[in-house]
Amino acid sequence: MVIKVKKKDTVVLIDIAFRKFLVDTGGKTDKIKGVGVIDPSILVGKKYGEQIEIGNKQFWVLRPSLQDKLQGLKRRAQIILPRDAAHIIMNCSVESGQKVLEAGIGSGSLTIALVTAIMPSGKIVSYDIREDFIEHAMKNLKTAKLDNYVTAKIKDITKGIEEKQLDAVVLDIPDPWNAVTHVWKALKPGGYLCSYSPLISQVEKTVKEIEKHSFIEVKTIENIQREMVVSDRGTRPSFNMLGHTGYLTFARKVL
Amino acid sequence: MVIKVKKKDTVVLIDIAFRKFLVDTGGKTDKIKGVGVIDPSILVGKKYGEQIEIGNKQFWVLRPSLQDKLQGLKRRAQIILPRDAAHIIMNCSVESGQKVLEAGIGSGSLTIALVTAIMPSGKIVSYDIREDFIEHAMKNLKTAKLDNYVTAKIKDITKGIEEKQLDAVVLDIPDPWNAVTHVWKALKPGGYLCSYSPLISQVEKTVKEIEKHSFIEVKTIENIQREMVVSDRGTRPSFNMLGHTGYLTFARKVL
Amino acid sequence: MVIKVKKKDTVVLIDIAFRKFLVDTGGKTDKIKGVGVIDPSILVGKKYGEQIEIGNKQFWVLRPSLQDKLQGLKRRAQIILPRDAAHIIMNCSVESGQKVLEAGIGSGSLTIALVTAIMPSGKIVSYDIREDFIEHAMKNLKTAKLDNYVTAKIKDITKGIEEKQLDAVVLDIPDPWNAVTHVWKALKPGGYLCSYSPLISQVEKTVKEIEKHSFIEVKTIENIQREMVVSDRGTRPSFNMLGHTGYLTFARKVL
Amino acid sequence: MVIKVKKKDTVVLIDIAFRKFLVDTGGKTDKIKGVGVIDPSILVGKKYGEQIEIGNKQFWVLRPSLQDKLQGLKRRAQIILPRDAAHIIMNCSVESGQKVLEAGIGSGSLTIALVTAIMPSGKIVSYDIREDFIEHAMKNLKTAKLDNYVTAKIKDITKGIEEKQLDAVVLDIPDPWNAVTHVWKALKPGGYLCSYSPLISQVEKTVKEIEKHSFIEVKTIENIQREMVVSDRGTRPSFNMLGHTGYLTFARKVL
CATH class of the missing domain: 3.10.330.20 (Vcp-like ATPase; Chain A, domain 2)
Known part of the structure; x- marks a missing residue:
C-alpha cells in the first residue's frame, strides 16, 4: 500500500x-x-x-515521528534529552488524557514528549519566567503541530501553581526545592513530582524538602546511555559518550 | 477535592x-x-x-498508575524492565492510536507499557509460541484492565507476520535476526523495528541482517541506571546496581 | 623447571x-x-x-601474589578494594623506594597494595585512631610477610603529621578536609595527596580545602568496574555489579 | 627543606x-x-x-613522577591509558623484581608503567613486529630514564616466546588468541596472562583459547572512569567521558 x-x-x-x-x-x-x-x-x-x-x-x-519532532527541534535553551524524557514519562506514569505541568518550558523538547504521551485528550501546562523561551518553544510545538495541547504561561512556579488535580508536575528549574510545597498542593493523590537537576546539591535540597511533605516512593536515579558500534571489524562500545545529563528525582503525593 | x-x-x-x-x-x-x-x-x-x-x-x-500496574505484575517469564520499556517507547516513537506488534509476550510487562502508550485508540498485537505465557500475561493485563487493547496469538514471529502497516515491531526473542525480513514487510514506511537482546552475538547477527534491508537510523544502545542515596549522612550512588539488562537495537523502515 | x-x-x-x-x-x-x-x-x-x-x-x-594477599585478607573494617588501590597507586605515582603515609589502616588492604608498590626499599606509615584496627591489620600484614615495611601509629591525622618529605599521603577517614593542611606540610614538592570518600559532601569539603593550599592537578574521579560473562551461549556484561565504592580525589603539592 | x-x-x-x-x-x-x-x-x-x-x-x-612520564609521552601508536595500566599491574600482581613480557610495545606507555612496578631489580621484555614502534617507544623510555630496564625485540609473539619463567605476559595485539599457548609455556606457575582488546570478538576468541589450557581465575573486566566537577555552583559528574578503552582479560597459569 x-x-x-x-x-x-x-x-x-x-x-x-x-x-x-x-x-x-x-x-x-x-x-x-x-x-x-x-x-x-x-x-x-x-x-x-x-x-x-x-x-x-x-x-x-x-x-x-516523535523522534523526528524532537531531533528536528530548533534549540535555544539547554534541552532535556529524549532519553531523560523517556524516564520522566515512564516514572511519572504519564498517559493519555492526563493533565501535566512542566516548569520551565526551555526549547519545548520535554513538552513535545509530554504532549505525545497525553494525546489525544490530555493537556500540558508550561510555566516559564522568560517570555522569549515560551515564544521559541511554542514555535517549535507549532511546527510539530502539537501546540493545541499546550497552555504556556509566563509564571514563576516557585511563587505558586494555579492548576489543581494535576497528574504530574515536572520541574526543570534552578531551585526546585522552592516549588515543592506548591507542587504537593497542585497534585491529585497519587500524582507524581519529578525534578530534573544536573547538580548533587540541587538533588539534596529537593529531596530534603520533599521529605517534609506527604510524598511516598521518593527516589533519585541517574541514567547513563552508551551506544554500541557494530561493524565488520567487530563490536565494541562507542568511544563517544555523554558522561552526565541530570539526576531525576521522583516522588508521589499521598494525603 | x-x-x-x-x-x-x-x-x-x-x-x-x-x-x-x-x-x-x-x-x-x-x-x-x-x-x-x-x-x-x-x-x-x-x-x-x-x-x-x-x-x-x-x-x-x-x-x-502505569508504574503500579508494572510493579504489581505477577512475574513468570523474565520481564523487560520499565526502564527499558521507556526507551523502547521513546525510540520507536510509540504514541496514541498506533498499532504495534510485540513478540514474545513474556509476562505482559512490556505489553502493559505499550498499551498505555497507544491508548485510547491504538492496538497491541502480541505473538508468543507458548500458550501458557499468553494466558499468564493476559491475566496480568486483565487485572490492569488493559486486556481489551491486546490481541494475543500463539505464533512464531520468525515464521511470518500477518499484520500490515504496523507502526512498530518489538522483538524479545532468542533469534531476532530470523524475524527481520518479516518485520520489514509488516512495517509502514517510517515504522520502527526494535530488538531487545542480552547477548552481544544476538546484537551482531540482528544488525547484520537489518543492514541487508532498507532500514535507516540503525543504532544499538545500552542503558545503565543507578540510584542515588540521599540521607542525613550525605549523598552517594547506591551500592546496589543491576549491571546489565539487555541491548536495544533500533532501525526504521524506508522504501 | x-x-x-x-x-x-x-x-x-x-x-x-x-x-x-x-x-x-x-x-x-x-x-x-x-x-x-x-x-x-x-x-x-x-x-x-x-x-x-x-x-x-x-x-x-x-x-x-599480591592478589592472593589481598583476597586472602581477613576483613574487619570496610576495605578499599584492589580496583581502587590500583588507581590510588597509579595516580599518586607510588613506586619503589618511596615513603607513603596512609590514614586509617582499616584491615590493611590498601597497606598491602602500597607496600608491594614501594618494595624493596620504601616505607609505609599507617595512622589509625583505633588500636584494634592496627592490631588486626598488622596481623594480616604479618601473614603476608609484609609487616616489616610498615610503621603503624595510634594517631589522629587531623591532629598533625610527624613525618616529613613524604611522597604521598592517602586519606581514608570521615573528615579528610581536616587533614589537608597537615598533608601539605608533610609532602615533598610534587608529592601527592589522595582522599578516598564514599560521599559527595566529603568530596566537596575536601576539594574546597585543597583549593586553599598550593596544590595543582586537583581532580576527583569515580571508577566503575563491570565483569563480562563469556560462555558458550554468548557474551554479555555481568548482571552483578557494585554500583559504588568511593570517589578518589587527587592533588599535588607545589610551593 | x-x-x-x-x-x-x-x-x-x-x-x-x-x-x-x-x-x-x-x-x-x-x-x-x-x-x-x-x-x-x-x-x-x-x-x-x-x-x-x-x-x-x-x-x-x-x-x-610516573604520571608525568606517562602524560609527557610522545604518542604515535594508540596507547594503553594509565587507568588501564593500573588495572593490569594490580590484576597481574606485578611487583618489584619480576620479569614481565609485553607485546606490542606501542608508544611505550604501558612499558613505563610496568618498569615503574618492577623496579629496581626486575626486567621488562617488549616484543613488537614494527621496528619503528620500538624505536619510538625506546626514545620515550630513554627520556624517562627507564630504558635500562627494557629489552625490546622485533618479534611476533604469535610465533613463539623465547623467555621462560615469566611472572606475567601482557598482550595488546590484534589476535591475542594466537599467543595463548606460547604464553602458557612461558609463564611460571601462578603467573598471569593479561589481554587488552577493544572488541568483544577478540575477548571471546581469547577466552575460549584460554579455557583450552591450564589457566584458573579467568575473568574479563571493563573499567569506566568518570571525573567529578566540583565548583562553587555545585558538584556533578563531568559531561566529558570516554565511553570505552578496552576489555581486560586475565588468567593465571597452573600445572
Missing part, C-alpha cells in the same frame, strides 16, 4: 547523515540546511518512505 | 515497603501478601491517597 | 571456587574453611602450580 | 593547563610547546616545587 504526501501534510526530510527537517507542505517557503530555500509544494505527491533529490542532496520523505 | 473509592474501581494498595497489590473492589475475594484473603468491598468509600489499616498492616489506597 | 614448596614458605591454597587461604608452612597448625585444622608441613615438597587434595577438597598450591 | 635542580637531573615542566614537558638539564637544547627551543641549563638551581617563567609562560618545576 503506497501512501503519498498530500497538501498540508507536515513531513520530515531526513538526509543521509540522519539530520532532520520538518516541512509543512502547505507553507510558502522553507529553509533546509545545506540546500537553501525550497518550495514545500514540490513534496506533494511523493511516496512516504522514498528517497528523493532536492538540490543535489538525497532526502528520505517520512511522516514525522 | 476528596475522591473516594467506588464499587468496581480497581485500586492499588501500597505497603510501607512500597510493595503493590492491585485489587478489584468489585471482586469477591483477593489475596494480599502478609495479610491473607480480604473482602475487596471494605475498600469502597476510602479516600484516594489515605493510608488505611488492613489486618495490622498499613496501606496507601491509590488509583493504579 | 619444577619448583617445590620448601619449609617456611608461605603458600596460598586456592579452592575450585577460587577462595584463597594463606598458609605458613613453618607454622604449627592452620585452619582452612571447609576443611578444618591442618598441619602445614604436609605442603612441603608439593609442586608449585599443582592441584592437591586436602580432606576431600581440591586446592591449587601457589606462591602468594 | 629546599631541594634544588642539579645538573643532569631530568625535570618536568608543568604549565598552567597541566601540560607536561620532560627536560634533561644535562642536554644541549630542548623544545617546549608554545615557548620554542630552550637551554635546559637555565633550570639548574631552581627550587623543586616553585613556579618559574620561561618566555612569558609560567611553569612549575618538579621531579618527574
